[in-house]
Amino acid sequence: MDELTTSPRYQRLADELAAAIHAGRLPSGARLPSLRQMADQRKVSLNTVIGAYRQLEDAGLVIPLPRSGFEVAQRLQVPQRSLRDVPSAPTAPGQQAMMARVLAAQQRPQVLDLAFAGPRGAAFYPGPHLQRATAQVLRRGMATVETYARQNGSQALIRQIVQRGPRLGLHTVPERIVLTHGAMEALQLALRAVTQPGDAVGLEAPSYFNLYPLLASLGLQAIELPTHPQHGLDVDALATLLDTTTLAALVVMPTVHNPLGCTMPVAAKQRLAALASARRLPVIEDIVYAELQHTEPLEPLLKAFDREGWVMVCAGFSKTLAPDYRIGWLEGGRFSERIALLKFHSSGAESRLLGDSVAAFLEAGNYEHHLRRMRRLYREQTGRVRQLVAQHFPPGTLATEPTGGFLLWLEIPGVDTGQLFEQALAEDIVFMPGQVYSRGARYRQCLRLSCCQALDEHYVAGIARIGALARGLAARDAVPC
Template identity: 50%
Template sequence: MAELLPETLRDSVIETTTETRYNQLADQLAEAIARGTLLPGSRLPSVRRSAEIYQVSINTVVAAYRRLEDRGLIEARPQSGFYVSNALPVLESRVEEHSLAASPADEVLELIDTVFAAQTNPAYTNISLACPQTTDFYPGGKLGRIMSSLLRRQPQLISQYALPPGNLHLRQQIARRSMSLGMMLEPTDITLTHGCMEALQLALRVTTQPGDSVGLETPTYFFLLPLLASLGLKAVEIPTDPQNGLSLDALELMLDEKRLNAVIAMPTAQNPMGFTMPLAAKKRLARLMNDHRVPLIEDGLYAEIQFGPTLSPAVKSFDKNGWVIFCTSFTKTLAPDFRIGWVAGGRFSEQLRQLKAVSSMSESALLSETLAVFLESGGFDHHLRTLRRRYAALVDEAKSLIMRYFPRGTRATQPQGGFVFWVDFPASVDTVKLFELLLKEKICMTPGTLYSPSGRYRNALRLSCCYPFNARYTDALARVGRQACEMSGLPPGIVTQAAE
């Protein structure tokens, strides 16, 4: 994009007091950003050049640029200049009272069924399903070659049961890899499962009984709600900060009052908000659960897709007495259709192994051995590095589109990993109604109410970024934005005041 700004924008800056001049210049530039005249990532004129263009002092331009930086609309890059920010206004911390223990509302469960039906319909453009839409996100070719080789060399694999706890070679590789998340596991600590959802279900079944209360982040992964309902469990929403995760003060109070029989949390690259809890908070969380002897079921599904240079360790790594159960799978990182997950159960390991045996018996010996060979070869590490970069870039691209098309006043979380994040529209946007409108256009998005057992977050949605932003998906996002603008009566573009 050209460095100079449009003449209409340049001519609108009037000569008056210094304070008015820099405020007006800042407001005009902010308006250009909101309209999309200045696109995210584009470079602004240098301070000296802007002073010449607008016939103002350098100090006036510096003050205007500083004001835009404070709003989060532009950013300074060392030895490069000023650029329009790619960052959406950050979703602010909110203090919410936790709800009483209750079964998930029927309307929430019904809405989950409706959304899932649309998500799995190939006729719909899906911007919500947390599953990559193209094969190039996974090393399918390499896995296929490994599998073919195994079948030639070990044809007996397809005639064997891999009884619980599952394929030893794969459990050995998982134990080795778990060190990257700070965990020191033995193969005997690990039971293979049919994806992460079975791991979570098994963990709930060995730690709770019907009528018990389970603490959840809010918002939380929406399929936990029908899972709790199917097991006759009650949900308790624990206040959750969009940047820092579970309110540990609120959690400690609930534990002191003996209101919780178990807790499910996703402390790393959380779904749907994308946060990773600070290290000190993870340590305190592990200590609380051990001190109160209440199991924490840690969902680590996205833990290896962190964007930072080093991986934040799992809460399980700080578990002293085995009260943290770690659940994850390879479905989001390597091979969705293999449906191979695992659980490290701490003090519950033997119960988990026994329950796995009587529930679904075993996982495929061939698929498990295929994954084990791939992990042992080192191919997974290279694949993960590529995947992390790609998802980080796609999240940034999605934010740029939101900044351009979504109504003014929209805010979002700042994911530290994974490929989903949380978007808050202005309060006048009802995302359940928005979902219904978009279904008529064969576009599927997930309303925020799905992510709360009590049906909160009616003006929010989760956005998934695990597909290339080609014309189909870009047009779908733009259509979501246009409908939300019509619903709110607000113009598209990033906020210009709320971030001050």
């Protein structure tokens, strides 16, 4: 049954009003009908309207007015262009040094961590259900902990991955799946399968920061490609580059990009898949956030349009289900046999106990319910943080409207986020400065915020403080010499 017909009335009303706000039919400052007026108009109960308005307020889409109802909140503008073509001097050492400082700061217990892209807290993971699934596996027999796991030892999990694939347009077979130690190992194996030291690899810009040291460790050269903050990778720019430059592989996140949160339109994915096939270009598709799309039905993967196996898919359950289990997987397409051999030679096999535990949770049918709840929660939380940014950051700040996940990408004109990072860190607040997402300094006015923890008073105060510091830097730099 379609979720739209089974969701509560207050949720359907909230979704309808949210769509009107996003489309501009309810502009900033517009007053919503009073609770009783809306109840009369829609022929619903007062409690239904209260629940809907509360959802919109939690998502940062409306704000309450003292004794005057609700109005549509101020809306941040979204970034409109890629910054890839902005001149920028190479800063690879600076990129690595900044990342090291972020990692060191995250170890300090008193720090408010707005950088880590990992949900924290019982509200974000189905811990008790997963615990019961793990106990169930152990009760079946101790053989799972008394013997070495063979490669792809959890056949139950592989079956679940194959069965779930069509939800995202992935139609595959067990022989093409390799279980890995998280999605990062999947990325590494895919790169090793199709590259040699000295090769060039295409990356989106901005791109996931861990890709740069990963490529360096494999002796590979990163070639950055322009990526639009709303539409993703520029396929035309890639096609032009391929006319003059040989790429051994392309690494992309076309469905819920990190850090931009955007999803490529279906037509662009089709063009990219056709281009990869025509140019015989191996494409590594990272889909770790794809199941956390904010709307349903889910947009299909790039892999859905791959007809000849040139697209490999890297995924895992760390963002959605079990971060410490470190269960990832790789669908290797035409490179599956080589990937399986590389996995055997490098790290052997993954824990069958943990794999079977995840499989048992999936088999019980709880995962879809959990994902639907997370999609709605992250949509609300990113909306709420966007509203906090609108309240506290300098005028002219831009913020993405992510299509999924829990990350926000900000552009703050006139503010060096490296300096902002230092000031915030001195007050025990850490975020991801933009320069770690590229070898150059073109993103020095950008930053990434994570919205995957409780938005409590401590979190809200931290956002407000970063905004105040940013306003101070903007005012200082605006003063004529």
